[in-house]
Amino acid sequence: MNIFLPDGAKLELEAGATAFDVANTISKGLAKNALAAEVNGKLADIYAPVGDNDKVRIITEKDTEALEILRHSTAHLMAQAVQRLFKEAKVTIGPVIKDGFYYDFDMGDKKFTPEDLEAIEKEMAKISAEALPCRRREVTTAEARKEFANESYKLELLDIIGEDSVSLYTQGDFTDLCRGPHLDNTKRIKHYKLLSVAGAYWRGDENNKMLQRIYGTCWFKKEELDAYLNMLEEAKKRDHRKLGKQLKLFTIEDEVGAGFPIYLPRGGALRATLEEFERKEHLKRGYEIVYGPQILKQDLWKLSGHYDNYRENMYFTSIDDVAFGVKPMNCLSHMMVFKSEMRSYRDLPQRYFELGTVHRHEKSGVLHGLMRVRAFTQDDAHILCTPEQLNDEIIAIIDFVNDVMTIFGFEFQIEVSTRPEKFIGSEDNWEKATEALFNALKVKELPYEINEGDGAFYGPKIDIKLKDAIGRFWQCATIQVDFNLPERFDLNYIGEDGHKHRPVMLHRVILGSVDRFIGVLTEHFAGNFPFWISPVQVRVINITDAHLDYCKSLVAKLKAEGFRVDSDFRNEKVGFKIREAQLEKIPHMIIIGQKEVDENLVSVRLRSGETKNELAFSDYISVLKELDQNKTLNLWR
Numbered sequence: 001m002n003i004f005l006p007d008g009a010k011l012e013l014e015a016g017a018t019a020f021d022v023a024n025t026i027s028k029g030l031a032k033n034a035l036a037a038e039v040n041g042k043l044a045d046i047y048a049p050v051g052d053n054d055k056v057r058i059i060t061e062k063d064t065e066a067l068e069i070l071r072h073s074t075a076h077l078m079a080q081a082v083q084r085l086f087k088e089a090k091v092t093i094g095p096v097i098k099d100g101f102y103y104d105f106d107m108g109d110k111k112f113t114p115e116d117l118e119a120i121e122k123e124m125a126k127i128s129a130e131a132l133p134c135r136r137r138e139v140t141t142a143e144a145r146k147e148f149a150n151e152s153y154k155l156e157l158l159d160i161i162g163e164d165s166v167s168l169y170t171q172g173d174f175t176d177l178c179r180g181p182h183l184d185n186t187k188r189i190k191h192y193k194l195l196s197v198a199g200a201y202w203r204g205d206e207n208n209k210m211l212q213r214i215y216g217t218c219w220f221k222k223e224e225l226d227a228y229l230n231m232l233e234e235a236k237k238r239d240h241r242k243l244g245k246q247l248k249l250f251t252i253e254d255e256v257g258a259g260f261p262i263y264l265p266r267g268g269a270l271r272a273t274l275e276e277f278e279r280k281e282h283l284k285r286g287y288e289i290v291y292g293p294q295i296l297k298q299d300l301w302k303l304s305g306h307y308d309n310y311r312e313n314m315y316f317t318s319i320d321d322v323a324f325g326v327k328p329m330n331c332l333s334h335m336m337v338f339k340s341e342m343r344s345y346r347d348l349p350q351r352y353f354e355l356g357t358v359h360r361h362e363k364s365g366v367l368h369g370l371m372r373v374r375a376f377t378q379d380d381a382h383i384l385c386t387p388e389q390l391n392d393e394i395i396a397i398i399d400f401v402n403d404v405m406t407i408f409g410f411e412f413q414i415e416v417s418t419r420p421e422k423f424i425g426s427e428d429n430w431e432k433a434t435e436a437l438f439n440a441l442k443v444k445e446l447p448y449e450i451n452e453g454d455g456a457f458y459g460p461k462i463d464i465k466l467k468d469a470i471g472r473f474w475q476c477a478t479i480q481v482d483f484n485l486p487e488r489f490d491l492n493y494i495g496e497d498g499h500k501h502r503p504v505m506l507h508r509v510i511l512g513s514v515d516r517f518i519g520v521l522t523e524h525f526a527g528n529f530p531f532w533i534s535p536v537q538v539r540v541i542n543i544t545d546a547h548l549d550y551c552k553s554l555v556a557k558l559k560a561e562g563f564r565v566d567s568d569f570r571n572e573k574v575g576f577k578i579r580e581a582q583l584e585k586i587p588h589m590i591i592i593g594q595k596e597v598d599e600n601l602v603s604v605r606l607r608s609g610e611t612k613n614e615l616a617f618s619d620y621i622s623v624l625k626e627l628d629q630n631k632t633l634n635l636w637r
Helices: 019-026 026-033 068-083 114-129 141-147 152-161 222-238 240-246 265-283 298-304 305-312 331-339 388-406 427-444 482-489 514-524 545-560 574-582 594-599 618-629
Strands: 003-004 009-012 034-040 042-045 053-058 100-106 137-141 165-171 175-176 191-201 210-219 294-298 315-319 322-326 350-359 375-385 411-417 449-451 459-469 474-483 502-511 538-542 565-568 589-594 601-606 611-616
Touching: 009 019, 009 042, 019 026, 019 053, 019 538, 068 175, 068 191, 068 210, 068 618, 100 474, 114 191, 114 618, 137 141, 141 152, 141 165, 141 502, 191 222, 210 222, 222 240, 222 514, 240 298, 240 514, 265 350, 265 388, 265 502, 265 514, 294 298, 298 305, 298 322, 298 482, 305 322, 331 350, 331 375, 331 482, 350 618, 375 388, 375 514, 388 411, 388 427, 388 459, 388 474, 388 502, 411 427, 427 474, 449 594, 474 514, 482 502, 502 514, 514 565, 538 545, 538 574, 545 565, 545 589, 545 594, 545 618, 565 574, 574 589, 589 594, 594 601, 594 611, 601 618, 611 618
Parallel strands: 003 053, 411 449, 538 565, 538 589
Antiparallel strands: 003 009, 034 042, 034 053, 100 210, 137 165, 165 175, 191 210, 294 322, 315 322, 350 375, 375 502, 411 459, 459 474, 474 502, 589 601, 601 611
């Protein structure tokens, strides 16, 4: 039979050959490194049979699919180890996730301990050394039920799958229900680490039993595993929840409610600085500031499609027997702004900007500091323009994002999210909207990936993911093209021909959630914020009480110049006060002794430990103004 390779080459193999035979025919080296195969566009095990005229691609460690296959196989290895050590364990599901995998177990009253994780890792090593072949079997659902007669969760999964036949994977004494593919042998799994245990409801339903979820990671090379574990350690040090407490930025209290952060004075200063920066940047790009109410009539949410497509994420209330929805986004008010008067084509584009606080119903299990909350503020804007203006407006937003992220020192990646299964509007409008996004990215010559089916229900979007200082990616800016809501709200403008025309709407955020962006910034800078956004920019420290009057005058002058300044005049040694300021990550410390008082000077210690001694106050103010205006990441000019 004939087999075709990715480059178009043809191989002749005997009937009944497998993907491994294809690899072996190409080269012995490829066969040794082969992990799996892609057969006619679908992933398959390396020992899967191939047929006449099949197109086959051999997958090795170098291919993007390889890590997912490795991690899926490692999840099975972990589940096998758990069942060997804990006979009462019931296995549920174990998917691959970003950078790793997890498996959920019903352990009855038993709770996994750190010592248990160590024991499971050791058992995994034993199973790996046993070099157990992992093989796939196709069986009828009835046969699978017999095999899993004592596994209630597997029986439930078989009901959910609802197929006549299913695939099982067996390695030694362990069998699981799985689509695969998997590595062919447990000996290939070497570099892994079990990371943590968490509670998880069966199938994510709060009405179901709470299970125990073990998280792990796995890599092909020890250096990759070590690098990832080092990154996790660094991430712990940078955790914005820990730093938020240490730096007195925000608090989340049970008395208030989970997911509702309260900003403390320093966090408030940081947030206010960001928001003022945002207002200025929008105004100089032709945006107008608008404000909308927190709640709008439920009928309006029905008209927009949010009630049918998004209501599980919304809160509702009633006033005088009229139903209202608490806004999860700001677009409805902005459409009403446009609709408040008749527009001409000469008035377009209209760009409305609002730092709008929204509320979304998030499950308690996903809440995470400022990164995932139930109340947050978006730097939200909506642009209504003619179809002819659409491309230029998208390009301008991309440039806006690039300008802002350059200031903060972020690199970013771009994804285009396309039409989801649940959508409103015509497929033709969706195609036009998606094409507009692709065209703008083509003009800017920006690379992107496609995220199939992850668009909003009303339009496709560009998602911009920021890369932080330790290599993690965070979703922040978004650009969405929407032909549908202007149609639903009957928005019109008078064209050059004197007739009514339908505008196109762009939904976009630059930072995204301001709250989340503060969390990202905190972790990116490890709390060492650039001078221009630092909650406290300068701390004045006296050496003795004899210098107090001069110190107080400096505080007053700095405040008069608009800088965020505080003081430490406690009766403590100056070294102690400097260490305190270092822990609080204050960018500048002014240290005042007798020489500074006598000669009307300032001596400055930077957060980095560098010193700038005996400066004229006017010269120092010039440096601060330069740092503030240039929004540099440096501590000094």
